[in-house]
Amino acid sequence: MLVPGLIQRQSQSLVMTPQLRQAIALLQYTQTDLAQHLRQVCETNPLLILEPGDTAPEAAPTSEDFHDDDPDRFTTASDRPEAAAPLPSDRDELILQIRHSIPPEEQHAAFHLLDSLDETGRLPVSVTDLAAELGVDAPKLEAIRQTLMHLEPAGLFARSLEECLAAQLRVRNRLDPAMQTLLDNLDLLARRDWRRLREKCALDQDDLLDMLAEIQALDPRPGLSLPPPAPPVEPDLIVRPNGTGFRLTLNTRLLPAIRLDDTLRAQIDGHTEASRRLLAYAGEATALIRALHSRKQSLLTVGRAIVQHQAAFLRDGPTALRPLTMREIAERTELHESTISRIVSSKYIDTPRGTVPLKLFFSTALTSEDGTTQSAHAIQHRLQALVAAEGDNVLSDDALTALLQKEGFSIQRRTVAKYREGLGIAKSSQRKRLRRTS
Template identity: 85%
Template sequence: MLVPGLIQRQSQSIVMTPQLRQAIALLQYTQADLAQHLRQVCETNPLLVLEPGDTAPEAATTPEEFHDDDPDRFTSGSERPEAAAPPPTLREDLILQIRLAVPQTEQTAAFHLLDSLDESGRLSVSVADLATELGMEITKLESLRQTLMHFEPIGLFAWSLEECLAAQLRVRNRLDPAMQTLLDHLDLLARREWRRLREKCGLEQDDLLDMLAEIQALDPRPGLRLPPPAPPIEPDLIVRLHGSGFRLTLNTRLLPNVSLDTTLRSRINEQTEAGKILLGYASEANALIRALQSRKHSLLTIGRAIIQHQAAFFHDGASALRPLTMREIAEKTDLHESTVSRIVSSKYIDTPQGTVPLKLFFSTALTSEDGTAQSAHAIQHRLQALVAAEGDDILSDDALTTLLQKEGFSIQRRTVAKYREGLGIAKSSQRKRLRRTS
């Protein structure tokens, strides 16, 4: 029979000190959030000194260089990291979308269509004339145009006002037969012939008024505006091709330089009550500075490991992405997996392929028939290319699955459907209706 008693056990656990909690929090901050946090801390700590980053170039993060053929060698310099680029113009944004979503063999034609847009964002030249200029089959050019019409802002690359509005309604899942009839009779709408419109659409007056309100909410000239305004993305890392390798820089443009007020620190009388309080502030300031240095080191270390693993992406784009997990990066960098996760979250890197989130480089692996692991992002890129290249024969999910399997991917139909939906590609039945309409 067991007798109740006291049992002593020893166990190990991590004590979450304020300094440790602060260091963990700093890992997750974006540049803007970190800058705001530093300003707030400085207001309560008299021993912290903040200086605008632009006034102290000698304190800027030094860039690091490494090469494909010598991944373990780093050299450093003292130049200022590049400033973030201003928000892109509509044309620059469309060029980036074309480079990311259109197969390289069709990008010349896509740029030609972009150059043919009028100020409203519509094409004023017939498809036959454009196809002749490009030496391209009309069906292939039309298929490419349909792909471009899904770019933001929706409604670009249309031949007419009706098609421009229809594209925007289709995205909202509001292009029903009655709405299509209304678009087919915009001349009656312009002449305010409400009775004839109701007869054509087979609607009551209230229903017609609702449809007219939806039409008024659309943008008839999407070429005159930028996509919905959003704060510009400030990358945390900047990577550039440099000789046979890469040049990695920590971007600190928004971050102030943080230091300890050594003059005030030297005057502290540790025997007085006020001096003891100031010593506490000095300890907090030093802990913050160490945490910032740790954040900087972790960002560069993880960025370097990602670049070495995904080197082909920086040359060839999304189709060259390789499978990668945070655990793999943690093992390569001797950092904890949770640290990698916190660093990667909400961070961006400015690359030759554009500014992209660090999470882009992490994806699950699908194994091809020859045993080669393929990145899910790369497969999605290939799926986009197949849909963009389809002619009059619209590819169903089954057909797309078969084509991908023939290329060596061990992928199932449900995965293809999930990827297609995630990429915002309409079902084959919807794409067929769109093709018939066009």
């Protein structure tokens, strides 16, 4: 028979102290956000002294060469769902048109023209100056500009209002000699000199009114629908070739340095109210400095593990990405998986293959019939490359699947369609129409 009584149990729970909350918050900050946070803290804590940011990246504590791991070490497929791709903006649609309409070897110049547009969509710099800046022939750059002017929205990349309106009329097949004459005399239109306009265009009043209605329906500032280009990303980590491997460094260029005011701290005796307040400030300052040191070490530790696993990407590019999960990095680094997630969120690394988000290196795995695994990101990158190079021979999802399978990727048509939609790539029928209209 059971007798009522007391039962003692032991349990463990994580107490979220202010110091722990602060350390977790620092892990999630981007460089810009962290720099702003440190400035705000230093304004309210008299024990902290703010110094300018470093001009050179901070090297990893040890100089290491990173090589490929044992290929059999990380082969576990992940069922973690991928994040949905954001809806494409007007600028994204324009970039897609440029990739379809401009040869790959000329796309760098085309995107330079895109970045040179003002807020209205006009090109404020002469083609000759831009050509000299890019080191290309001015006639070739002008030919690229002429093509770009007739993409959607038509009239972008124009050098004048007349050219902008002419491009819009040309894509509508309405730029006849009379309309061109009207565009050549926009000064008369501004002065509402209808009589001279009719004489110049050799039109009666009704025809002129119809043309004026067409002009009014055009957009003189088509660039207002395009969001401005995103500011350049400041990487948190930098990886560069080092002998036969790679060297990882922490980028602290934007981060101000902070330190304790030793002179003021030496005056704390704890006997007065003001001294006790300073003692509290000293504790907060010390905790912040420790949290910053912990953030640096954690970022370097996680970055080192990622670089070691993805060394093939650094040498050969996105198609060499290997499957990787945050759980695997957590096991390697002995950090919690939630800590790994906070560290890689909104963080970037400058690599020989460009500046990329750390999340790029984490990808689901597709397992082929022979048991090997392939990164979903690698397949998506190859899919983008095939579409960008398809030219007039637009590839269907079936054709893309066959090409990817021929290259050794184990993938089915439904997965190709899912990846294509996630990458914002239109269906083959839409791409064919786009090429015809371009």
